[in-house]
Amino acid sequence: xxxxxxxxxxxxxxxxxxxxxxxxxxxxxxxxxxxxxxxxxxxxxxxxxxxxxxxxxxxxxxxxxxxxxxxxxxxxxxxxxxxxxxxxxxxxxxxxxxxxxxxxxxxxxxxxxxxx
Amino acid sequence: xxxxxxxxxxxxxxxxxxxxxxxxxxxxxxxxxxxxxxxxxxxxxxxxxxxxxxxxxxxxxxxxxxxxxxxxxxxxxxxxxxxxxxxxxxxxxxxxxxxxxxxxxxxxxxxx
Numbered sequence: 275x276x277x278x279x280x281x282x283x284x285x286x287x288x289x290x291x292x293x294x295x296x297x298x299x300x301x302x303x304x305x306x307x308x309x310x311x312x313x314x315x316x317x318x319x320x321x322x323x324x325x326x327x328x329x330x331x332x333x334x335x336x337x338x339x340x341x342x343x344x345x346x347x348x349x350x351x352x353x354x355x356x357x358x359x360x361x362x363x364x365x366x367x368x369x370x371x372x373x374x375x376x377x378x379x380x381x382x383x384x385x386x387x388x389x390x
Numbered sequence: 391x392x393x394x395x396x397x398x399x400x401x402x403x404x405x406x407x408x409x410x411x412x413x414x415x416x417x418x419x420x421x422x423x424x425x426x427x428x429x430x431x432x433x434x435x436x437x438x439x440x441x442x443x444x445x446x447x448x449x450x451x452x453x454x455x456x457x458x459x460x461x462x463x464x465x466x467x468x469x470x471x472x473x474x475x476x477x478x479x480x481x482x483x484x485x486x487x488x489x490x491x492x493x494x495x496x497x498x499x500x501x502x
Contacts, residue, residue, distance in 0.1 A: 322489055379435075381432040
């Protein structure tokens with residue numbers, strides 16, 4: 275297992291277009307997280323899955339954002355009708371469950387979105 | 391709302407210097423504090439701290455937590471150019487999701 279994999283690594287799109295990012299977590303991890311990071315800021319939590327169930331969504335996640343993890347393995351994050359303010363790095367992370375292990379998130383390299 | 395503040399925002403030192411990075415936090419029902427290093431790509435895990443006063447150490451890096459004063463420090467001794475990165479502090483609440491709340495990071499640049 276090579277860690278958390280995200281693609282595409284870079285996406286440039288025009289305002290109003292839809293984009294989708296994919297995340298493949300570490301195979302034995304049942305928790306999966308999406309974060310957004312803008313320049314000069316720390317990652318901000320967007321949403322979290324335990325297996326296929328989406329258990330938490332941030333209020334940052336507008337109705338243009340949707341995330342799925344249909345079989346409890348890979349996840350997709352779709353942004354509809356993109357806006358320039360959506361330009362950011364979208365980070366995926368995974369972790370095992372359990373009292374202490376769940377806190378240690380392993381991050382992917384991120385998908386950088388630029389909305390023109 | 392959970393909050394994490396890191397200082398300084400950025401720091402420039404020369405190789406061999408020692409640096410101390412600060413992280414203060416407010417969190418409802420604290421579980422743990424974590425430090426990550428972020429170079430150009432993914433944040434990579436450094437330390438997880440759950441108990442006050444117990445130093446975690448890995449090579450030239452060390453960290454300690456003060457749960458009474460709600461802060462942590464990350465020390466790097468004998469800095470090298472490879473230490474140049476953004477250092478992120480995050481807190482985990484004691485709830486089912488354990489969603490980390492991150493600070494804004496400290497950008498460290500080590501000059502040769």
